[in-house]
Amino acid sequence: MSNRMIAAKALVKCLELEHISTVFGYPGAAVCPLYDELSRSSIEHILVRHEANAGHAASGMARISGKPAVCCATSGPGALNLITAIATAYMDSIPIIAITGQVCTDQIGKDVFQEADITGAAEPFVKHSYLIKDAEALPDTVKKAFYIAATGRPGPVLIDVPFDIQSAEIEFNDDDYSKTVDIRGYKPGTVGNKLQIKRVIEAISEAKRPLICAGGGLFSKNSFRLMIKMAEHCDIPVVNTMMGISTIPSEHPLYHGMIGMHGQKVANRAMNECDLLLLLGARVNDRAVLALESRELKVVHVDIDPAEIGKNLPATIPVVGDIKVVLKQILEQLPQKKHTEWNNELKKQTADNRSSSPAPVDRTSAVNPKSFLKILNRLIPSDSVIVADVGQNQIWTANNIALSGGGRFLTSGGMGTMGYSVPAAIGAKKAAPHREVIAICGDGSFQMQMMELATAIQHGINIKVIIMKNNRLGMVRELQTERYNDNLTAVFLDGSPDFIKIAAAYGINGDYLTDEKEADKALITLLASKKPYILQVEVNESAVSLI
Amino acid sequence: MINKKHTISVLVENHAGVLSRISGLFARRGFNIHSLAVGITENPTISRITIVAEGDDYTLEQIAKQLNKLVDVIKLRSVKNEELLSRELLLIKINCTPAQRPELIAIAEISEAKISDVSQTTMTLELSANQMRISAFEELLKPYGIKEAARTGVIALQKGANSLTG
Ligand SMILES: Cc1ncc(C[n+]2csc(CCOP(=O)(O)OP(=O)(O)O)c2C)c(N)n1
Numbered sequence: 001m002s003n004r005m006i007a008a009k010a011l012v013k014c015l016e017l018e019h020i021s022t023v024f025g026y027p028g029a030a031v032c033p034l035y036d037e038l039s040r041s042s043i044e045h046i047l048v049r050h051e052a053n054a055g056h057a058a059s060g061m062a063r064i065s066g067k068p069a070v071c072c073a074t075s076g077p078g079a080l081n082l083i084t085a086i087a088t089a090y091m092d093s094i095p096i097i098a099i100t101g102q103v104c105t106d107q108i109g110k111d112v113f114q115e116a117d118i119t120g121a122a123e124p125f126v127k128h129s130y131l132i133k134d135a136e137a138l139p140d141t142v143k144k145a146f147y148i149a150a151t152g153r154p155g156p157v158l159i160d161v162p163f164d165i166q167s168a169e170i171e172f173n174d175d176d177y178s179k180t181v182d183i184r185g186y187k188p189g190t191v192g193n194k195l196q197i198k199r200v201i202e203a204i205s206e207a208k209r210p211l212i213c214a215g216g217g218l219f220s221k222n223s224f225r226l227m228i229k230m231a232e233h234c235d236i237p238v239v240n241t242m243m244g245i246s247t248i249p250s251e252h253p254l255y256h257g258m259i260g261m262h263g264q265k266v267a268n269r270a271m272n273e274c275d276l277l278l279l280l281g282a283r284v285n286d287r288a289v290l291a292l293e294s295r296e297l298k299v300v301h302v303d304i305d306p307a308e309i310g311k312n313l314p315a316t317i318p319v320v321g322d323i324k325v326v327l328k329q330i331l332e333q334l335p336q337k338k339h340t341e342w343n344n345e346l347k348k349q350t351a352d353n354r355s356s357s358p359a360p361v362d363r364t365s366a367v368n369p370k371s372f373l374k375i376l377n378r379l380i381p382s383d384s385v386i387v388a389d390v391g392q393n394q395i396w397t398a399n400n401i402a403l404s405g406g407g408r409f410l411t412s413g414g415m416g417t418m419g420y421s422v423p424a425a426i427g428a429k430k431a432a433p434h435r436e437v438i439a440i441c442g443d444g445s446f447q448m449q450m451m452e453l454a455t456a457i458q459h460g461i462n463i464k465v466i467i468m469k470n471n472r473l474g475m476v477r478e479l480q481t482e483r484y485n486d487n488l489t490a491v492f493l494d495g496s497p498d499f500i501k502i503a504a505a506y507g508i509n510g511d512y513l514t515d516e517k518e519a520d521k522a523l524i525t526l527l528a529s530k531k532p533y534i535l536q537v538e539v540n541e542s543a544v545s546l547i
Numbered sequence: 548m549i550n551k552k553h554t555i556s557v558l559v560e561n562h563a564g565v566l567s568r569i570s571g572l573f574a575r576r577g578f579n580i581h582s583l584a585v586g587i588t589e590n591p592t593i594s595r596i597t598i599v600a601e602g603d604d605y606t607l608e609q610i611a612k613q614l615n616k617l618v619d620v621i622k623l624r625s626v627k628n629e630e631l632l633s634r635e636l637l638l639i640k641i642n643c644t645p646a647q648r649p650e651l652i653a654i655a656e657i658s659e660a661k662i663s664d665v666s667q668t669t670m671t672l673e674l675s676a677n678q679m680r681i682s683a684f685e686e687l688l689k690p691y692g693i694k695e696a697a698r699t700g701v702i703a704l705q706k707g708a709n710s711l712t713g
Binding site for chain 2 (some may be wrong): 119120123124127128131148183184185186305306307310311
């Protein structure tokens with residue numbers, strides 16, 4: 001039976017067949033055929049207020065759902081606005097599908113109105129991209145895009161669809177939407193090499209001071225559960241990268257915090273004193289691994305991306321494969337072990353850290369971020385999603401948020417993109433409407449994304465936002481204090497509006513918090529709100545990141 | 548670590564945009580390309596790119612791994628120098644008066660080059676050889692005055708029965 005339709009309609013059907021129920025986007029002339037079809041589909045379109053935020057929202061959604069999420073934008077400026085979000089997703093290996101409109105095929109290359117070579121411009125930041133030149137190829141391309149985005153090392157895939165292609169008639173039947181994908185240049189491996197697995201097991205058996213460094217890769221198919229199992233089975237302490245926060249419950253007795261230049265002393269000490277480092281789904285970037293002193297250290301590096309192994313840190317035993325499969329392979333043969341002495345050393349230091357009270361603040365009208373986060377930890381539901389922005393607020397949150405099993409921490413780790421938290425929270429909340437989703441940002445980053453309050457209100461997305469207000473671009477201020485003789489320049493946020501009044505203008509309730517003693521009450525109100533809610537927390541302008 | 552020249556054979560999808568992906572990757576990651584030659588293979592949907600790049604072993608490993616990550620890259624192999632069957636084509640136009648012709652014809656003959664074009668004032672020669680011989684040939688012609696020269700960049704296959712196919 002013949003089933004003719006325009007390619008835009010087929011594209012929407014493909015998205016439905018991929019079980020996409022939400023698309024974040026911003027329209028324009030070049031995507032009008034797609035929007036026309038979207039309006040008649042089962043898919044809900046969330047109108048963001050800037051295209052980058054469509055990408056970040058898709059990222060937040062993908063991270064919570066574990067599946068690719070979709071954003072779309074028009075040609076030229078719309079597509080260009082998406083790039084930061086695409087690059088942010090790329091650095092953190094988040095599977096998003098970006099669909100952009102493009103000028104008509106016969107106009108490409110002529111610098112016509114709103115033409116931008118988006119596949120070219122985004123090339124360094126995509127896992128793969130397609131410029132559709134044949135309408136009939138569109139469904140197959142969508143299938144491939146989802147497959148590439150989700151498998152192997154996940155990442156963003158861009159599909160650029162010229163206007164005339166969207167409106168061209170093609171033959172499409174649901175059944176044709178090919179079930180299997182075969183791309184000859186793309187065959188991600190999954191199973192770890194048996195010999196290497198044997199070597200890993202030997203290394204673990206021989207190690208006296210083994211350490212697991214957990215990365216964001218462990219969120220893939222909930223592999224973190226196997227990581228915890230392995231840690232418990234062999235009594236191995238665990239630290240994590242910023243991307244790996246919430247792969248293990250914060251209160252777990254084997255857990256010792258985040259590593260790196262902004263991490264915990266005990267975690268970095270563990271990195272420096274271990275004799276076997278098991279890097280699991282972590283790509284160990286420059287900020288994460290402080291120079292590991294050249295010493296007798298065995299490094300086991302498990303990663304799906306062979307290019308990450310040996311890139312920043314030489315691996316003694318490289319294992320390429322799907323982390324879940326590899327962990328299963330290891331666990332099948334792993335003998336139990338105890339490392340009482342090694343664990344006790346670390347536990348003592350962690351316990352001291354956890355009990356130490358934060359330094360008293362020198363200004364009465366400010367809240368200590370550490371004390372505040374401890375109160376937050378006590379009040380939030382255990383399955384909450386916390387999205388930290390970038391800056392001091394991110395470091396405070398990363399080091400002090402305590403999420404028990406089921407909770408999730410999100411942030412822009414690799415790119416450090418300010419303005420990520422609110423749109424990512426919107427995406428996360430769409431993926432998990434019943435979970436509490438809280439964005440934590442600075443007063444600088446909030447002003448890069450506050451337009452998204454409208455998105456939340458318009459679409460009834462009940463996110464909560466906590467602004468750590470210090471009237472400064474705090475992280476840069478701190479850098480200038482430490483390294484540039486306190487020559488503070490371009491970091492003052494004078495001229496900022498009253499954020500609670502801004503929220504009110506959007507129809508959003510909020511409150512100011514200037515006294516730690518009021519924190520409980522303020523947070524209870526925030527958590528009880530059935531609508532978006534904003535809490536502005538006054539923090540000391542000279543507070544440091546590591547508290 | 549020591550920098551060495553490496554020859555990498557890459558089989559890629561034969562469609563638009565692939566070359567820019569590959570050259571972009573080299574630029575972005577700071578890999579130095581000496582030469583790059585592209586052409587179709589026995590299979591019309593596949594092109595072979597021969598890249599000569601310079602770097603230490605770490606760089607070479609990263610080049611190979613990063614190239615492999617490109618979806619358009621089907622297969623690649625870094626060919627060891629001793630297993631390398633490589634050729635480059637040189638077209639070179641030299642100043643040549645009619646009186647100098649016999650001399651240049653003799654050089655061409657010894658070097659196994661071909662004479663492709665002759666004018667009143669120039670002679671254009673063509674040589675297909677490995678890079679070392681091409682360079683030596685150019686040196687030999689320098690004294691006459693080189694008007695212009697074009698080199699294709701190296702193409703290569705592995706010696707023996709082994710082959711890289713899609
Ligand atoms: C888009 C973007 N621009 C600039 C930076 C550089 N940067 C990193 S942290 C920071 C300060 C952030 O200030 P604020 O949001 O107020 O947070 P705070 O550090 O005060 O908690 C800046 C400007 C960045 N990471 N991202």
